[in-house]
Structures are given as C-alpha cells and as structure tokens.
Amino acid sequence: MPDGSEISYMQSVTPGPDTTREFRDALGRFATGVTVVTTNSEIGPLGITANSFASVSLDPPLILWSPARFSRRYGAFFEAAHFAIHVAGADQKDICDRFSRDGTAFDGTDWQLNDHNVPLLNGFLARFECTTLARHAGGDHGIVVAEVTRATWRKGAPLVFSQGQFGHFKTPV
Numbered sequence: 591m592p593d594g595s596e597i598s599y600m601q602s603v604t605p606g607p608d609t610t611r612e613f614r615d616a617l618g619r620f621a622t623g624v625t626v627v628t629t630n631s632e633i634g635p636l637g638i639t640a641n642s643f644a645s646v647s648l649d650p651p652l653i654l655w656s657p658a659r660f661s662r663r664y665g666a667f668f669e670a671a672h673f674a675i676h677v678a679g680a681d682q683k684d685i686c687d688r689f690s691r692d693g694t695a696f697d698g699t700d701w702q703l704n705d706h707n708v709p710l711l712n713g714f715l716a717r718f719e720c721t722t723l724a725r726h727a728g729g730d731h732g733i734v735v736a737e738v739t740r741a742t743w744r745k746g747a748p749l750v751f752s753q754g755q756f757g758h759f760k761t762p763v
C-alpha cells in the first residue's frame with residue numbers, strides 16, 4: 591500500500607469526454623517502442639508510425655497493432671491482408687516522424703517489395719512480415735491480429751516513446 595505522502599502526488603480521474611487529456615497522460619506513463627507499419631494499398635506503398643504494436647503469442651507466432659479509426663490511412667491498414675511491422679532503432683526518429691505525417695514518405699529510404707507486394711524498409715531494428723488473421727473492434731481504434739511469417743532483426747538500441755516524447759532506453763536501471 592502506498593503511504594500518505596505518495597497518495598498526495600498521485601492524480602486520479604474517471605476516463606470520459608471531459609478527462610481525455612488526463613487519461614492520455616496516464617496511458618503515456620506506459621513506455622513503448624515505436625514502429626512503422628507498411629502495406630500495399632490502392633495508391634501504392636503506404637506506411638504509418640504506430641506504437642500500439644504488441645506481441646501476442648509465440649506458438650503460433652502472433653502479434654497485434656491498432657490503427658486509429660480517425661486516420662485517413664485506417665481503411666487501407668485495417669483491411670490489409672498482408673503488412674509488415676518495422677521496429678525503430680534509437681537513430682530512426684526522423685523516419686518515424688515522416689511516416690507519422692505522410693503515408694507515402696518512402697522517398698530517400700531503402701526499401702523493396704516482398705512476395706505479397708508489402709514494402710519492406712531496410713535498416714530497422716526488427717521487421718515482422720505479417721498475414722492478417724483477425725480484425726476486432728476497439729472503440730476509436732481497430733485491432734488487427736496477425737501471424738508473423740518472417741522475423742528479421744539486427745543488434746542495436748530501440749527508439750522509445752513515453753509521455754508524448756521520443757527517448758532512449760538506458761540500461762541498467
């Protein structure tokens with residue numbers, strides 16, 4: 591149990607329309623990695639920066655991520671049969687910024703298509719080529735569960751995102 595001194599600097603809200611900012615602030619305490627998700631779409635190769643990626647299962651090899659329904663890229667990503675998740679390294683903030691703003695920001699990046707016409711970005715810390723298995727409703731987001739058909743990775747430190755800011759993972763604690 592926290593003692594009285596800790597309670598005095600905790601904040602607490604019931605999430606709702608009037609406390610969206612505070613709820614986001616609380617969620618932002620959960621540090622995540624940062625990924626760029628790519629797929630082939632009606633307008634060609636498409637990418638989006640996402641931190642909702644999570645591992646789900648080792649056997650079978652499953653992952654999930656959550657495209658936001660408000661995004662103009664939602665339809666292409668929610669419906670995609672095949673896509674790739676690229677986990678960003680500490681030195682890849684710029685490319686994550688670019689794909690956050692612009693889904694077609696492939697210029698100047700090193701990439702090629704896989705057998706399913708999914709654009710694969712080179713140089714990321716890890717890459718998961720995926721086939722969509724299930725789509726779920728998740729409030730203002732969709733939830734896409736997918737099977738990983740190939741995993742690729744290199745050595746290096748991850749880019750980290752927490753409380754609205756990019757940062758670095760420092761070890762040991």
Ligand SMILES: Cc1cc2nc3c(=O)[nH]c(=O)nc-3n(C[C@H](O)[C@H](O)[C@H](O)COP(=O)(O)O)c2cc1C
Nearest residue numbers: 638639640641642656657658661662663690691751
């Ligand atoms: C660190 C970070 C994490 C993000 N995570 C997600 C995510 O998990 N899902 C998502 O749909 N958008 C996420 N976004 C927002 C998208 O990258 C994009 O900016 C947003 O969907 C607007 O897309 P639009 O220009 O197509 O409307 C994230 C952005 C940043 C910077």
